[in-house]
Amino acid sequence: MKVKNIQTYILRTPLGNERFFSSQCSFPERNSLIVKIETDDGIIGWGEGGQYGPPEPVAAVVKHVLSPKLINKELQNPIRIWEQNYADTRDFGQKGTYIEALSAVDIALWDIYGQMLNKPVHHLIGGSFRENVFAYATGCYYRGEDVLNYKDSLPKLAEEARSYVDAGFRILKMKVGLLSIEEDIERVKTIREAIGPNTSLLVDCNHAYNVFTAVKMAKELEKFNVMWLEEPVVPEDRIGYREVRSSTNIPIAGGECEFTRFGFRDLFLGGCVDIAQPDICVSGGFSEWMKIQALASSFGVTVIPHVWGSGIALAAALHVLASIPPSPHTANTVPLQNEPIVEYDRNPNPLRDELLKTPITLQNGKVPVPQNPGLGIEVNLDVISKYGSEF
Numbered sequence: 001m002k003v004k005n006i007q008t009y010i011l012r013t014p015l016g017n018e019r020f021f022s023s024q025c026s027f028p029e030r031n032s033l034i035v036k037i038e039t040d041d042g043i044i045g046w047g048e049g050g051q052y053g054p055p056e057p058v059a060a061v062v063k064h065v066l067s068p069k070l071i072n073k074e075l076q077n078p079i080r081i082w083e084q085n086y087a088d089t090r091d092f093g094q095k096g097t098y099i100e101a102l103s104a105v106d107i108a109l110w111d112i113y114g115q116m117l118n119k120p121v122h123h124l125i126g127g128s129f130r131e132n133v134f135a136y137a138t139g140c141y142y143r144g145e146d147v148l149n150y151k152d153s154l155p156k157l158a159e160e161a162r163s164y165v166d167a168g169f170r171i172l173k174m175k176v177g178l179l180s181i182e183e184d185i186e187r188v189k190t191i192r193e194a195i196g197p198n199t200s201l202l203v204d205c206n207h208a209y210n211v212f213t214a215v216k217m218a219k220e221l222e223k224f225n226v227m228w229l230e231e232p233v234v235p236e237d238r239i240g241y242r243e244v245r246s247s248t249n250i251p252i253a254g255g256e257c258e259f260t261r262f263g264f265r266d267l268f269l270g271g272c273v274d275i276a277q278p279d280i281c282v283s284g285g286f287s288e289w290m291k292i293q294a295l296a297s298s299f300g301v302t303v304i305p306h307v308w309g310s311g312i313a314l315a316a317a318l319h320v321l322a323s324i325p326p327s328p329h330t331a332n333t334v335p336l337q338n339e340p341i342v343e344y345d346r347n348p349n350p351l352r353d354e355l356l357k358t359p360i361t362l363q364n365g366k367v368p369v370p371q372n373p374g375l376g377i378e379v380n381l382d383v384i385s386k387y388g389s390e391f
């Protein structure tokens with residue numbers, strides 16, 4: 001079987017009045033870089049690469065660097081292809097755009113490989129420990145035009161938080177870091193009161209703080225029973241991560257901006273995180289995921305993938321989540337304590353909601369793992385044409 005064709009699509013959906021903010025930036029649109037690989041006997045695989053930056057550079061690497069190596073070549077095991085591509089681009093592409101492009105191609109190749117072998121991807125990367133995954137809602141960003149006038153937004157914030165509990169979520173993630181600690185703590189207090197004591201709360205800073213501010217924030221958050229504190233300091237500051245982690249009893253999460261087994265090795269050796277958050281579309285795809293997960297388990301670090309993109313990214317994350325062993329093993333499973341949870345983005349994103357013919361939806365607080373061969377998804381080509389164009 002040979003690779004016949006590789007197409008890259010850039011999908012964009014402007015959000016208009018629905019735009020929202022993290023501590024770092026506004027989100028005026030959602031976008032995704034989608035890769036479609038077709039074999040000479042008609043199997044089609046889908047992948048997605050990158051989550052935060054502009055999609056064009058990732059598309060350029062797929063089109064101009066990786067595709068020429070694969071087209072008209074015999075299809076190999078995706079791990080072998082990953083190793084060859086990484087070796088070819090190592091001197092200039094150990095992190096960032098190149099790894100995001102490798103991720104997109106790797107996910108599409110595993111989709112094809114699964115269809116060839118008639119097995120869902122999770123069967124091929126370690127087996128299935130669960131058919132459904134507890135979901136946490138990612139929401140409660142800064143919203144509205146007057147984003148800094150936080151006091152006016154508190155009733156709406158409470159309403160939004162409560163809507164997730166009403167929808168069946170038992171875990172909610174909110175944003176901090178755009179305002180002063182005092183102002184953000186008022187938002188945390190508003191949400192904690194809205195969701196009550198029985199819903200777990202995760203707090204994401206998007207690396208808004210230096211170490212002493214992060215330590216101060218963590219101290220304040222300890223009063224609100226916070227389940228994890230995400231990206232307290234910039235991802236490069238591994239010593240800072242360790243200092244914040246040793247200063248608080250709140251577990252520290254991070255890693256959505258980290259790449260490959262080599263990046264995560266350094267995060268683990270540095271004692272930086274309790275929870276590692278590789279994004280499958282960013283950190284190297286399924287092939288690299290297996291190495292990161294193995295490393296994490298040897299360091300006693302829990303892995304909960306970061307998920308942000310279209311329905312393809314969500315499906316990819318669910319396959320790896322199915323394959324994570326309960327950690328540590330007990331005769332029972334408790335979400336996050338020893339059972340993985342899936343990030344279920346609740347911000348507006350038509351690409352997540354419309355791209356798959358059968359969208360992946362919440363059922364009783366859990367999300368089902370696709371069970372069909374490969375990624376187990378069917379992409380709606382009309383939606384590709386509606387929002388996207390070929391690069």
Ligand code: CA
Pocket residue numbers: 204206230231256
């Ligand atoms: Ca995050």
